[in-house]
Amino acid sequence: MEKDYIILGIETSCDETAAAIVKNGKEILANVVSSQIKKHAQFGGVVPEIASRQHTEQITYVLEEAFRQANCTWDDIDAIAVTEGPGLIGALLVGISAAKALAFAKKKPLINVHHIAGHIYANRLIEEFEFPLLALIVSGGHTELIIMRDHGEYERIGETLDDAAGEAFDKVARTLELPYPGGPHIDRLSEKAEASIDFPRAWLDEESFDFSFSGLKSAVINYVHNEKQRGNEIDKAQVAASFQASVVDVLTEKTYRAAKRYDVKQVIVAGGVAANNGLRKRITEKFKNTDIPVYFPPLELCTDNAAMIAAAGSILYEKGRFAAWDLNGKAALPLT
Amino acid sequence: MNILALDTSNETLAVAIQKDGKLAAEKMTNIKKDHSSRLMPAVVGLMEDAALEPEHLDKIIVGRGPGSYTGVRIGVTTAKAMAWALDIPIVPVSSLRALAYNGRYFDGYIWTFFNARRNAMFTALFQFENGKLVDVIGEQYAVLDDWFAALKDLPEKAILCISPHIDLFKETIELELKNRTLFASDANRFLRPGNLLMEGAEQQEVPVHFVKPHYLRMTEAEANLLKGKEQ
Ligand SMILES: [Zn+2]
Numbered sequence: 274m275e276k277d278y279i280i281l282g283i284e285t286s287c288d289e290t291a292a293a294i295v296k297n298g299k300e301i302l303a304n305v306v307s308s309q310i311k312k313h314a315q316f317g318g319v320v321p322e323i324a325s326r327q328h329t330e331q332i333t334y335v336l337e338e339a340f341r342q343a344n345c346t347w348d349d350i351d352a353i354a355v356t357e358g359p360g361l362i363g364a365l366l367v368g369i370s371a372a373k374a375l376a377f378a379k380k381k382p383l384i385n386v387h388h389i390a391g392h393i394y395a396n397r398l399i400e401e402f403e404f405p406l407l408a409l410i411v412s413g414g415h416t417e418l419i420i421m422r423d424h425g426e427y428e429r430i431g432e433t434l435d436d437a438a439g440e441a442f443d444k445v446a447r448t449l450e451l452p453y454p455g456g457p458h459i460d461r462l463s464e465k466a467e468a469s470i471d472f473p474r475a476w477l478d479e480e481s482f483d484f485s486f487s488g489l490k491s492a493v494i495n496y497v498h499n500e501k502q503r504g505n506e507i508d509k510a511q512v513a514a515s516f517q518a519s520v521v522d523v524l525t526e527k528t529y530r531a532a533k534r535y536d537v538k539q540v541i542v543a544g545g546v547a548a549n550n551g552l553r554k555r556i557t558e559k560f561k562n563t564d565i566p567v568y569f570p571p572l573e574l575c576t577d578n579a580a581m582i583a584a585a586g587s588i589l590y591e592k593g594r595f596a597a598w599d600l601n602g603k604a605a606l607p608l609t
Numbered sequence: 610m611n612i613l614a615l616d617t618s619n620e621t622l623a624v625a626i627q628k629d630g631k632l633a634a635e636k637m638t639n640i641k642k643d644h645s646s647r648l649m650p651a652v653v654g655l656m657e658d659a660a661l662e663p664e665h666l667d668k669i670i671v672g673r674g675p676g677s678y679t680g681v682r683i684g685v686t687t688a689k690a691m692a693w694a695l696d697i698p699i700v701p702v703s704s705l706r707a708l709a710y711n712g713r714y715f716d717g718y719i720w721t722f723f724n725a726r727r728n729a730m731f732t733a734l735f736q737f738e739n740g741k742l743v744d745v746i747g748e749q750y751a752v753l754d755d756w757f758a759a760l761k762d763l764p765e766k767a768i769l770c771i772s773p774h775i776d777l778f779k780e781t782i783e784l785e786l787k788n789r790t791l792f793a794s795d796a797n798r799f800l801r802p803g804n805l806l807m808e809g810a811e812q813q814e815v816p817v818h819f820v821k822p823h824y825l826r827m828t829e830a831e832a833n834l835l836k837g838k839e840q
Contacts, residue, residue, distance in 0.1 A: 320830040322678060329682050330821050333693045337818075347694070363679050366645050370683050373649045374690035378663045598649040 278351040280590060281339070281375070282583025283332075285368030286360025286388050287414070288312075288319045290331040293579035294343040294350070298587025301398055303342035304573070304580040307331045314453045318443065325363035332371050339579075347379050354586025357385035357596075358603030359414070365602030373600060384586040385596040388577075389415060389608050390427065392543040394588070395574040395581035403538040409528045411552070412544030413439035416484045416524075418531050419608065425588040427608045430531060431482025438520055439546045441486040445493050445516050449509050459513045460549050466510035468518035470496065475523065482531050489519050517551050525555045532565055540567040547575045611665050613691070614805035615652065616672025617644040617684035618704040619723050619773055623672070624651045625802035626659045633659040635802040639773065644683045652687075666697055670809030672800070673701040674822045675731035675748065676723050681822040689820050698814040702805060703823065705733045705748045708771055710804035711797045713737060717767035718745060720760075720790075724774040728753050731825055734760070734768075742811070750825045753778070757785040767791060773799050 277297055284291040288309040294302040309327045313319045340346070355372035358365055376383040392415075393408045408419045416438045418431035436444070439456060446455020451462075472492050475485040493516050500507050532540050542556060547569050560567045574581060589595075612627040620641055626634045634655045638647070656663070671688035674681035685701070692699035705721045712719040715737070722732035733748040746759060760768070770782060771793040782790055827835075 315834060316830050320828060322828040323830060325678070325682060326822075326824070326828070329686050329689075332686060333689055333818050336690075336693065363682070366679060367682055367686050369645065370648070370686040371690035374687045375694050377649060377653060378691045378694040380663070598653055599646040601643065601646040 278587075278590065279345065279349050280384070280583040280586050281350050281353045282386075282579035282581075282586060283353065283355040283368045283372050284388075284391065284577055284579040284582045285328045285332070285364050286356045286358070287364060287577055288324045289577040290328045290335050291577065291579035292335045292339040293583050294339050294345055295398070295580055295583035295587065298394070298584050299397060299401070301580050302345065303339040304578055305335050305338045305342065306573075306578050307335050310454065317447065317453050319361070321361045321363055324361060325367060328364055328367035332367060336371070350379070350381060352382045352384055352586065352590050352595075354384040354386050354583050354589070356388050356391065356582050357600065358388065358606035360388055360602075360604065362602050362604040365604070369600055369602050373598060377598070382590070382595040383600065384589045384594070385600055386582045386586045386589070387606060387608050389417065389419070390585040391581035393419065393421070393541060394585035395543055395570040395578070396541045396568050397584050398574060398580055399570060400568050405535055405537045406539040406541060407528065407532050407535060407537040408541045408543060409524065410544045411438045411524060411542070411546035413437060413443065415544060416486070418482045418527065420531075420535050420537070425592065429608060430535075431484065431527065433484040433486065434477075435485050435487035436490060438484070438486055438524065439544070441490045441520065442546065444490050445513075448494050448497050449507075449512060451509075456546060456549065459517055460551055462510045462513035463517040463551050466508065466514040468515040469511060470515035472496070472515050472519045474519050476526075482527055484523060484527070486520065489516070517549070521549075521552050521555045524552060525559050528556060529559050532560070532563075537565060540565055542567065542569050543575060545576050548572050610667050611661055612668045612670060612806060612809065613652065613656070613666050614670035614802065614809060615648065615684055615688060616704055616707065616800055616802075616805055617648055618672050618674045618676030618681045619800075621773055621799045622647060622651060623800045623802040623805065624648075624655055625806055626655050626661065627806050628659050628661060632803050632806060637799060637802050639799050644680055648683060648687055663691070663695060666695060668698050668700060668809075670700045670702060670805050671820070672704040672707055672805060673820070674704055675725075675750070675825045676704055678822070678824055681824070685820060685822050689817055693817045699817050699820055700809045700812050700814050701820050702808040702812050703733070703748055704800065705731065706735065706742060707804045707808045708800045709733075709735045709742055710807050711771050711793060711801060712769045715769045717769060718763070720768050720770045722772045722774065724777055725750055725826070730756065730778075732756060742808070748823070748825065753781060760786065765789065769793060771798060
């Protein structure tokens with residue numbers, strides 16, 4: 274595209290109410306996220322109905338702040354991109370209802386975006402893509418390996434067969450009685466101990482790029498339970514480090530194998546768990562002696578945000594692929 | 610004055626447009642299909658019928674519930690976003706009050722309710738005084754027995770019952786309130802979209818950021834947390 278264009282992105286698929294304004298799919302003009310983490314912390318996890326209620330109360334504030342930060346008016350906006358799914362259905366519907374209303378009121382095209390495509394495109398706000406590229410998406414809801422041969426073209430080569438990596442982090446954190454959200458606590462504790470407990474690593478089939486974390490999760494829970502029964506003090510740091518090492522090993526190894534097999538030019542690690550230091554170190558180390566660059570979006574772009582939705586929506590905007598007024602939220606949605 | 614009014618709090622989808630001060634178009638459906646995919650097409654279609662552009666709108670009126678949590682949010686979020694983008698006033702109205710206008714010329718109590726499951730309802734009691742709708746018992750979440758007890762305490766006047774969910778409770782109502790209750794005819798059990806315009810004219814504008822659904826119930830998670838703290 275020769276002409277500059279600006280997209281307003283909206284994301285409400287889980288517990289962040291977010292709006293962002295992005296130029297040409299690459300340049301962030303505003304990126305506003307209203308996090309509900311504190312609200313959900315007292316329940317030990319995201320409560321979908323509370324998330325939806327919060328989105329409805331926050332949405333216009335967040336939009337207004339995005340326009341203020343970007344110093345934009347409606348005249349500058351060329352299209353509106355919104356997360357269609359996957360995610361919590363009630364939460365998704367708030368963003369979608371708002372996006373449709375704005376698109377109608379301001380006569381802008383509406384673009385439906387896949388949440389995972391958003392996570393991948395978060396990285397394009399930092400670094401231009403080179404194809405083929407491999408993306409590892411790790412979050413509370415997803416663990417997937419995706420090959421992209423061109424913009425907007427996704428081939429999923431691996432996914433989790435049970436728990437997502439982030440989910441395993443949360444459950445292990447709960448077992449260790451760490452505060453919610455548990456992932457960052459496990460990461461921090463891991464740095465204080467050696468991974469000396471031998472927890473299982475699910476490699477599955479030699480050729481498989483799929484993941485499984487439920488066996489590991491159960492092994493950790495059993496270990497903690499047994500130690501408690503024996504009256505042994507639990508070294509939380511040691512358990513955290515051993516658990517994290519197991520997750521990181523599998524993620525790193527499978528990503529490496531996939532990168533080699535598909536002869537990719539770039540590796541992108543995205544999603545909330547991409548903020549994990551242990552994972553960042555291991556993957557960086559593993560690819561150090563290859564000519565494949567590995568990118569991790571900065572922390573604020575790893576977690577859910579709307580800039581990534583606007584960035585992924587930019588590709589659809591360039592292709593002229595717009596949504597109709599009957600756009601609906603989809604709790605489950607394949608990435609195609 | 611051009612006004613868009615909408616309500617998706619319950620199964621009824623209601624959209625009305627007032628153009629130059631007069632009711633110009635209405636759409637009401639009472640089918641069990643999702644509001645999310647159907648609300649905007651309904652709004653767009655009616656606006657076309659009324660030959661109005663979004664920038665011609667002067668005000669938005671929205672039913673803020675009670676009803677289905679998801680349904681209320683779809684309507685309220687749509688209305689909020691539109692009012693904010695167009696920078697026009699938004700007037701939230703009670704969906705129970707708006708429904709009560711179906712009984713406008715009834716001389717007695719007007720009782721509206723929506724099913725709230727588990728033998729409970731979102732409900733309120735009104736009457737018209739000098740053409741104005743007045744609350745007799747304000748909107749609330751009530752289990753059936755408590756509600757019937759409250760009604761029995763009131764002066765003996767005829768009650769007109771208006772609700773899309775009459776059939777769910779009809780036998781119980783007839784048993785509890787004997788011959789005091791009249792039931793609205795089928796066509797009058799659902800929110801007539803134009804009612805939103807009438808009720809909207811009675812209510813005040815609310816700053817758009819403050820507009821939110823009236824669920825009348827906290828979430829289960831919050832209720833459980835509160836219970837835990839009390840123990
Ligand atoms: Zn996400």
